[in-house]
Amino acid sequence: MLRDYIDIGYSPKGTDLICEFHIEPSAGVNFEEAATHMAGESSIDSWTEIATLSPELAEKLKPHVFFADEKAQTVRVAYSEDLFELGSVPQVLSAVAGNILSMKIVDNLRLQDITFPKSMLSSFKGPNFGLPGIRKLVEVQDRPLIGTIVKPKVGLNSEKHAEVAYNSFAGGCDLVKDDENLTDQKFNGFEKRAELTLKLAEKAESETGEKKMYLCNVTAPTCKEMIRRMNVLKDLGASYAMIDIVPVGWTAIQTLREEAEDAGLALHAHRCMHSAYTRNPRHGISMLVVAKLCRLVGLDQLHIGTVVGKMHGEKHEVLNLRDQCVLNKVPADESQHVLAQDWGGLKPMFPVASGGLAPTMIPDLYSIFGKDVIMQFGGGIHAHPMGTAAGATACRQALEASLEGISLQNYAKDHKELEVALGKWLKK
Numbered sequence: 001m002l003r004d005y006i007d008i009g010y011s012p013k014g015t016d017l018i019c020e021f022h023i024e025p026s027a028g029v030n031f032e033e034a035a036t037h038m039a040g041e042s043s044i045d046s047w048t049e050i051a052t053l054s055p056e057l058a059e060k061l062k063p064h065v066f067f068a069d070e071k072a073q074t075v076r077v078a079y080s081e082d083l084f085e086l087g088s089v090p091q092v093l094s095a096v097a098g099n100i101l102s103m104k105i106v107d108n109l110r111l112q113d114i115t116f117p118k119s120m121l122s123s124f125k126g127p128n129f130g131l132p133g134i135r136k137l138v139e140v141q142d143r144p145l146i147g148t149i150v151k152p153k154v155g156l157n158s159e160k161h162a163e164v165a166y167n168s169f170a171g172g173c174d175l176v177k178d179d180e181n182l183t184d185q186k187f188n189g190f191e192k193r194a195e196l197t198l199k200l201a202e203k204a205e206s207e208t209g210e211k212k213m214y215l216c217n218v219t220a221p222t223c224k225e226m227i228r229r230m231n232v233l234k235d236l237g238a239s240y241a242m243i244d245i246v247p248v249g250w251t252a253i254q255t256l257r258e259e260a261e262d263a264g265l266a267l268h269a270h271r272c273m274h275s276a277y278t279r280n281p282r283h284g285i286s287m288l289v290v291a292k293l294c295r296l297v298g299l300d301q302l303h304i305g306t307v308v309g310k311m312h313g314e315k316h317e318v319l320n321l322r323d324q325c326v327l328n329k330v331p332a333d334e335s336q337h338v339l340a341q342d343w344g345g346l347k348p349m350f351p352v353a354s355g356g357l358a359p360t361m362i363p364d365l366y367s368i369f370g371k372d373v374i375m376q377f378g379g380g381i382h383a384h385p386m387g388t389a390a391g392a393t394a395c396r397q398a399l400e401a402s403l404e405g406i407s408l409q410n411y412a413k414d415h416k417e418l419e420v421a422l423g424k425w426l427k428k
């Protein structure tokens, strides 16, 4: 017989790490039995009773399944903070999202949320710039930021890439970023692209009088290549680097966070590949957990979805992610599988809405997200019939209209770029 970790009514201590799981026992397995095995496997136990741990230590370190609702297929487990290594995301995940996802006694298991105790929060730095630091960098306080992704994703040479970036800046983009799969290809090498694009960002800054940020993708094996690329950016005078957080992994992100601080670079987090484990609502790890880990480790801005664009993500899920990015105290919401989290003053991250967006969607985006969002348009800028610069201008015009509460149709009467964008993208 394994130890029994069901402890309904246990009141979690402020020092406990709390997890909520969706759990579906396999055929013939009792709900509480599955919950006990899952709690044990993620902490101090094995598949059979083990004799090496003293009863005193077992009592001290045992997990507590303090909430179990079979009908809702939900359990909450409180783990002692002593079970975890401070300052290590991989170790936390190896425990609460490790072996347990592979156990035969469950058909499905999903880590829905984690509440981090103070000890763990203070063992991470959180964002270095965060939302306020980015606003300071861009010198824009009172509106959403407009960004673009140079398109096509890959295929342009470095000169053409820099030219497309320049046109985007000149037309009104605050930020221009690389696409997730552009790193250091034969036709568009990292150094050359970074140098040419940053030079043209500077030119656009002096011509427009606005700050222009280029987010170059440093994704690569961590030591020494990714760090080397980050230092290249620093030497070129960049303010930002971007990374593909899921492909590079948590240790790389943690290392990069340290290096970015030394290099004075803000970090843009692209979440491509997250759906490999976040999309199935019954198994894996939620995007909510990914977002919380990003804030803990200290990324400055993160893709969270759009509601209205091409990527999956229901409105309530996207807004939950937004809340984890920007609030200091996130209240619990049982119906949404959101646990309470006090971020203890860790800086907020800037949420990024991206994926299948067109200028015509800006009024909706503004009403969903408000001012604290970076709106990113790839195809929605570069496919503008009058070209990239006009696409960026159309976005700025649509944003002006939204901020002033004017309909796009009215604003388009004396804003040509917007008029053309409406002709192309407004659903009839």
Ligand code: CAP
Binding pocket: 149, 151, 153, 179, 180, 270, 271, 272, 303, 304, 305, 310, 311, 353, 354, 355, 356, 357, 376, 377, 378, 379, 380
């Ligand atoms: C958007 C994008 C981004 C997605 C990522 C793309 O381009 O560059 O990578 O936004 O998705 O490659 O699809 P478009 P998410 O504007 O042309 O769609 O933000 O959901 O992580």
Ligand code: MG
Binding pocket: 149, 153, 179, 180
């Ligand atoms: Mg992309």
